[in-house]
Amino acid sequence: MKKMESVRSDLPSLVTPLPGPKASAVIERDGAVVSPSYTRCYPLVAARGEGTIVEDIDGNRFLDFTAGIAVVATGHSHPKIVAAIQAQAERLIHMSGTDFYYENLVDLAEKLASLAPGGAPKRVYFGNSGTEAIEAAIKMTRYHSGRGQFIAFYGSFHGRTMGSLALTASKSIQQKEFFPVMAGAHHVPYPYCYRCAYGQTPDQCAVDCVKVIEEQLFRHKLPPEDTAAIFVEPVQGEGGYVVPPKKFFGELRRLADRHGILIVADEVQSGMGRTGRMFASQHFDLVPDVIAVAKGIASGLPLGATIARAEVMNWPPGAHASTFGGNPVANAAALATIELLEKELIDNAARVGEHLLNRLRDLPRRFRMVGDVRGLGLMIGIELVRDQETKERAPELRDRLEKMCFERGLLVLGAGPNSIRLSPPLVITKDQADFAADTIERCLGAI
Numbered sequence: 001m002k003k004m005e006s007v008r009s010d011l012p013s014l015v016t017p018l019p020g021p022k023a024s025a026v027i028e029r030d031g032a033v034v035s036p037s038y039t040r041c042y043p044l045v046a047a048r049g050e051g052t053i054v055e056d057i058d059g060n061r062f063l064d065f066t067a068g069i070a071v072v073a074t075g076h077s078h079p080k081i082v083a084a085i086q087a088q089a090e091r092l093i094h095m096s097g098t099d100f101y102y103e104n105l106v107d108l109a110e111k112l113a114s115l116a117p118g119g120a121p122k123r124v125y126f127g128n129s130g131t132e133a134i135e136a137a138i139k140m141t142r143y144h145s146g147r148g149q150f151i152a153f154y155g156s157f158h159g160r161t162m163g164s165l166a167l168t169a170s171k172s173i174q175q176k177e178f179f180p181v182m183a184g185a186h187h188v189p190y191p192y193c194y195r196c197a198y199g200q201t202p203d204q205c206a207v208d209c210v211k212v213i214e215e216q217l218f219r220h221k222l223p224p225e226d227t228a229a230i231f232v233e234p235v236q237g238e239g240g241y242v243v244p245p246k247k248f249f250g251e252l253r254r255l256a257d258r259h260g261i262l263i264v265a266d267e268v269q270s271g272m273g274r275t276g277r278m279f280a281s282q283h284f285d286l287v288p289d290v291i292a293v294a295k296g297i298a299s300g301l302p303l304g305a306t307i308a309r310a311e312v313m314n315w316p317p318g319a320h321a322s323t324f325g326g327n328p329v330a331n332a333a334a335l336a337t338i339e340l341l342e343k344e345l346i347d348n349a350a351r352v353g354e355h356l357l358n359r360l361r362d363l364p365r366r367f368r369m370v371g372d373v374r375g376l377g378l379m380i381g382i383e384l385v386r387d388q389e390t391k392e393r394a395p396e397l398r399d400r401l402e403k404m405c406f407e408r409g410l411l412v413l414g415a416g417p418n419s420i421r422l423s424p425p426l427v428i429t430k431d432q433a434d435f436a437a438d439t440i441e442r443c444l445g446a447i
């Protein structure tokens, strides 16, 4: 690897071969004691972070286009988030909001309830992660509806606990040897227009992705009156950063309303400003009955929230709770995060996201291994193929691109079998977006 030093503090600077000596030592110790189920795609050993820059343990600086898997919305260790965490930690670290009251739990619930789309009053349940936000939605929609079954989409990722895992249909390794997961989860194709399951083009599309639910699933297998909820990611995350057409959500809402089925929007990855709106649902005029959020909500502290119409969250005391959920320190971080999002970062995500997408949009014309580029705000996917005509997936090229970017100081992650996801912190500048686009172009040119 070439030594690369940039004098600019907002761009990468590599000062050792990768991994450096200290990183290699940590990776070796990790290999002996840490769960082998983790999937590390390159040897980054993070030591500190500031804004969009992550420094590794050997002093190499990287431009982070992963945000710790779409988590640090306000960037790494934003001073206002650090100050909010410190101030709260000095006052009260834990009390358990399920058994006692504290004010910032109410502050955050009020804030999230006011932000969620739709005019109806809302209530909020707090957990610690995305999967917990989904588990709460599973139990709540079952309780509310008295129905036991669910619909979700192929390619979706909703978490790894036994309920959310049943809804997840991303990679079969995630379910391998874990059968039986929760019963009653049924999957249909997601509106993935680049690879339409029905051979349609977006302009001819008659929203077969919704029709199939009525005409196949309900006819042959799943009684609609047994269906509690449809779980849907407004932009599919782990599945490859797939953006559906707007008409899909209108049709889905009509189908759900016809049968009294609830819609749960899993905004764990797409929410909290990432797409240039607070919730991705807002791009599609979707008013979900329930929204699950986590990841970006507290700039890196563990927090998940399930926001529902008050009428839907009608379970009684004792039905569901969590010792740590809605921890005061995480709540303080979330309130400070939301303030920054509303003040400037959602706008920045929309503005820089559009600039970045415009820079990348013509990659398929210039590089024959790029099949598709798509995205909303700072949630952008680049899909790699062996052949643009056949659209044969190229997972090995994707893995190579991911590694080549790392070797040039740019952190990106894969999504789906053959896509790269770009999900930088929302504080990213246009210059940094240009650096990332230039780096990706150079890597594609070198493949």
Ligand SMILES: Cc1ncc(COP(=O)(O)O)c(C=O)c1O
Residues within 6 Å of the ligand: 129, 130, 131, 132, 134, 157, 158, 159, 160, 233, 237, 238, 266, 267, 268, 269, 270, 294, 295
């Ligand atoms: C859309 C979506 N839902 C749920 C989850 C699960 O979140 P967690 O890993 O915090 O449990 C993820 C994680 O990637 C996700 O992207």
